[in-house]
Amino acid sequence: MSSWKELLTLYLRPAREYQELFLQTFFFFFVWEKILWQPGRNGKKILFSTAN
Numbered sequence: 001m002s003s004w005k006e007l008l009t010l011y012l013r014p015a016r017e018y019q020e021l022f023l024q025t026f027f028f029f030f031v032w033e034k035i036l037w038q039p040g041r042n043g044k045k046i047l048f049s050t051a052n
Contacts, residue, residue: 002010
């Protein structure tokens with residue numbers, strides 16, 4: 001039988017990794033939206049819009 005500390009570490013480690021992954025993904029999409037997407041007409045977003 002493993003101790004409660006080992007079980008706690010086993011459960012907390014993936015949670016921390018998932019949290020970091022979630023934050024990185026959220027940050028990536030936030031930056032992606034700010035940099036690459038331009039607001040088009042009628043508030044619609046157009047990717048790499050150079051016209052108008």
